[in-house]
Amino acid sequence: MLWLGAMAAKANGEACGLCGGRTYLIERRGELATARVCTCSVDCPMCGGRGHRLVQKEGTFSAKVGPRTYEVLEPCVCTLRRTRVALYNDVQMPGVMAHASFDNYRPFNEAQDRGRGVAMHFANQYVKGATNKGFVLSGPVGTGKTHLIAATLGHLVLEMGVKTRYVEISLLYATIRRGFQDGKSGGEIIGPLSEVEVLAIDELGKGRGSPFEMETLDELIARRYNAGRTTLFATNYSLEPERKGARSSAPSGYRTTDDARSAMKDAELLRERVGERIYSRLCEMCTFVELPRDTPDRRRTRQEMDAPPPMGGMRNPGR
Template identity: 40%
Template sequence: MKIQHLDDYTAACPGCDRARYTIGARGEVAHAEICQDCFAVCPACQGQEYTYEVDERGYEVARQCTVCGALKRRIQAFNDARVPYLHRRATLEGFRTHRARQGDAGAGDAIGNLPRVRLRLFHWAKNFSPGERGYLLHGSVGTGKTHLLAGTIRHLTLEKGINARFIEFTHLLSAIKEGFDQGRGETSILGPLSEVPVLAIDELGKGRNTEWQLSIIDEIISKRYNAGLTTLFTTNYDVRESASNTLDVGSPDFRKMATAATLSERVGDRVFSRLHEMADFVHVDAPDYRRAEAQRR
């Protein structure tokens, strides 16, 4: 059978498990390459990068291969996204928690609402179209929010060829400061982030919360909001308007929680309002897997 589309081709491959690509590292970010075990030579064009067809006039014409060409574009989209190497294995299809992977009894209790959140994100990514409303994943530290975010970007790039970018907010601030030292303005860094079809911002609200930092996030959000571009977020901060107004004063944790900053306080009312217009807020409710892993050692 003649292969006309990339997704028509699958091969049992121990090197990539039918993915057609492998993922390694380039510095601190994940880097994908064509699998040399099953796709070293394109099955459609035999490595020529072009296929030949007869047009309506009977002439043989060369067309760029739609199989290896699509794979190369998807891989380039993933590499341009700059997903952290630590999350190179993050997928939505195979998302598991530490207990579920090991088949422990009671795993369902250990993973909270992660299966429902994962399924919701998977269907969203599978059916994604440009300008789609995004998501803001919020919850305590160690609940898998960054894993879900990285898995979503991986699916959009490697399965659909959507251009995207992944950033951790404080790393972005560091990159801008380094740019200043090199004589580059912040526009050279913020420009691409304001225009990429999908932007994933990890740990929104993290940092020293200076006026300059607030101006950076306001600029990114405002430009993407006005352009109708899809943005995804994670945050460890409370997303209520004011945590102290909704807490039970009789709670033993009242003093600690009442003094904790909310996301609204971290990013400002204007940005917080736009976040509600740009994204659905989804609570990720699960135990801290890092603490659980440490206890198992």
């Protein structure tokens, strides 16, 4: 149970049937996941709606007088709750991930279980305001990488009040291109992403590999690397340092769009997609977790299980 929920459960004597004692709900609204304070906690019994309360403390201000008891005004738990709900709504989490948590992540293999363990350890051991090593989750589509990213960011925001952001890299490129039409520079859009305490970049390596994309990605990661800020990544490309039995064709610099497309057309390694400098920085910034190529696609597996049986017969339960 989250600490905000624990406070509410303690005050109310029982957990709410809607939020389970968390005191907030996360729901899908259009393209984004949004949080709101649960109806069970709109009227705060601890402060009566004032948003703050008197707290009794003890301190020693003089050896001669000794310990003294005094009262101070502190933000109520309901104020912290509203603040963190607002922070969550700034994360820009995809709506499909509204219900993603560590508890409902179902690993199919040992590597997925390790991925969940790395994400949970990061979330639980995160030190606010310090330099924390992030992680990169690599694996085929539908293997729960974004699920673990969403669970991690949700914990950081709602449990600890950490400012985070989520961005899907190809959508970031599209946003910057649209910004050019409105007279904005790429730096104006990258700036806030460079400064947020924890940034999650999904679909790393996706794109055409054009100079614009490479320069944008390099600038964003360089800014965060130089500032010692924590970044999380998810990618469909392998984290292997080089191809087995073949020399890597990783781009050493920026080339024409046609050259980049040709070099990266059939690339399967993240190193080949992002270049040597970015890959080197990822090695220092993050823990690497790679899911096997044969890890099942959750969405595909779910669709096959839900498909109606063939006409004229029952579905074979053993398949």
